[in-house]
Amino acid sequence: xxxxxEMKYGTGTLSLNVDGVFRVDADSNNAVCFYNxxxxxxxxxxxxxxxxxxxxxxxxxALELLIKxxxxxxxxxxxxxxxxxxxxxxxxxxxxxxxxx
Amino acid sequence: MANQFIxxxxxxxxxxxxxxxxxxxxxxxxTIDADGTTAAIDVVSSTGSGSGAKATVTVTGQGTGAExxxxxxxxxxxxxxxxxxxxxxxxxxxxxxxxxxxxxxxALVTPDSEAQALVPVDYALFVQLxxxxxxxxxxxxxxxxxxxxxxxxxxxxxxxxxxxxxxxxNNAMREAMQAPHRNPVLAxxxxxTCYDVKLS
Numbered sequence: 674x675x676x677x678x679e680m681k682y683g684t685g686t687l688s689l690n691v692d693g694v695f696r697v698d699a700d701s702n703n704a705v706c707f708y709n710x711x712x713x714x715x716x717x718x719x720x721x722x723x724x725x726x727x728x729x730x731x732x733x734x735a736l737e738l739l740i741k742x743x744x745x746x747x748x749x750x751x752x753x754x755x756x757x758x759x760x761x762x763x764x765x766x767x768x769x770x771x772x773x774x
Numbered sequence: 775m776a777n778q779f780i781x782x783x784x785x786x787x788x789x790x791x792x793x794x795x796x797x798x799x800x801x802x803x804x805t806i807d808a809d810g811t812t813a814a815i816d817v818v819s820s821t822g823s824g825s826g827a828k829a830t831v832t833v834t835g836q837g838t839g840a841e842x843x844x845x846x847x848x849x850x851x852x853x854x855x856x857x858x859x860x861x862x863x864x865x866x867x868x869x870x871x872x873x874x875x876x877x878x879x880x881a882l883v884t885p886d887s888e889a890q891a892l893v894p895v896d897y898a899l900f901v902q903l904x905x906x907x908x909x910x911x912x913x914x915x916x917x918x919x920x921x922x923x924x925x926x927x928x929x930x931x932x933x934x935x936x937x938x939x940x941x942x943x944n945n946a947m948r949e950a951m952q953a954p955h956r957n958p959v960l961a962x963x964x965x966x967t968c969y970d971v972k973l974s
Contacts, residue, residue: 675895675951683937688948690899711918718916720899748952766900768914768921 674748678740680722680763686752687763689720691744696774697737702727704736705771712770719771726761779950780959781891784967787929789882790850790909791817791827796881799845804864804871806843809836812865814848820874822858826851833868845873850909852929854882883927883970891971892957893924895950901943908936908966911943912974925974930966938963 679686693709704722712718722728732755743749755761810833817827828849835841845862854860858877864870875881897915904910908931912923931939942962949958962968 674954675898677948677951683941685941685944687940687944688900688951690951708916710916712916712921713919718921750948750952766902766914768899768916770921 676740676743676746676748677750678736678743679750679752680724681752681754681761682763687766688750689722689766691740694737694740694744697733697740698774699728699730699733704728704733706736706740707771707774716770716772719769721767721769723764723766724755724761725764726755726758728755729757732757776894777896777950777954778892778894778957779946780957781893781926781968781971782959783886783889783891783969783971785855785885785929785969787965787967788822788824788853788855789885789929789969790852791824791847791854791877791881792883793847793850796829796845796847796875798878798881799843799862799873799875801843801873804869804873806833806836806841806869807864807866808868809833810868812868815862815865817847817851817860817862819854820859820861822853822855822860822877824851824854824858824860824877827854827860829862831862831865831868831873843869843873850883852909852931856882885969886971891968893926893947893950893960893971895947898924898947898951901940901947903936903940906933906936907931908933908939911940913943913947923974925970925972926960926968927970927972928962928966928968935963935966939966 814828
């Protein structure tokens with residue numbers, strides 16, 4: 674069963690499968706989750722999470738910690754709120770190929 | 775063991791019109807006035823309940839005896855069915871009066887021929903709206919060297935129910951991921967149907 678992170682969206686939450694995520698960075702006020710899935714030589718797939726509020730470096734660190742914990746619980750479904758602003762909602766998510774960090 | 779959810783497919787609420795050039799329009803109720811291309815014109819249903827489609831009309835060779843009138847569907851809308859009569863009202867510059875057409879299957883998007891579709895979630899990451907009008911929802915998935923998505927094409931999606939649609943697909947994906955050995959059925963909001971599922 675997949676490990677999921679839930680993020681506030683409208684009247685509910687949207688899910689992100691975080692199986693295989695090994696690192697989370699803050700980049701341009703977004704959170705970038707790196708997956709252990711190669712996209713090409715030297716690159717991996719990543720998901721950029723655009724939130725309604727800016728994602729700080731400490732927010733990204735908190736998300737990475739939450740993901741590490743979620744990955745250790747089979748079938749987990751964990752709500753993530755930005756520590757810097759718990760009212761933030763997810764605006765969009767996008768897949769991209771990123772150089773291995 | 776595979777994890778997946780079931781999508782019931784239906785064309786009962788009609789289909790969008792197919793984007794692109796659409797031939798067969800009856801010009802007897804229209805007067806061709808000048809060469810040029812109209813702005814997007816609403817495709818109005820005289821019969822049936824389709825709405826939201828838009829088209830441009832391009833005229834060349836007006837007055838030469840060899841004029842051509844080309845209708846291009848630019849927005850597919852929702853709810854159109856074979857046999858519906860639709861019309862385009864002239865802009866008063868390129869043409870006046872109205873062009874009319876009785877829709878056949880070729881004028882509409884091609885739906886999936888199955889009654890149900892299975893959507894595997896084994897590699898799924900998240901779901902997203904394909905457009906703000908909720909004409910489709912994409913479920914993204916990654917595999918080594920592959921970044922693909924399952925697209926659920928919808929009839930009845932609007933900007934008003936887009937959030938509810940996205941949450942319903944998310945809930946089906948989540949339930950399928952979290953409950954192995956079951957095949958949850960996607961429950962779309964009232965008035966919304968799925969007519970096609972494809973891996974892109």
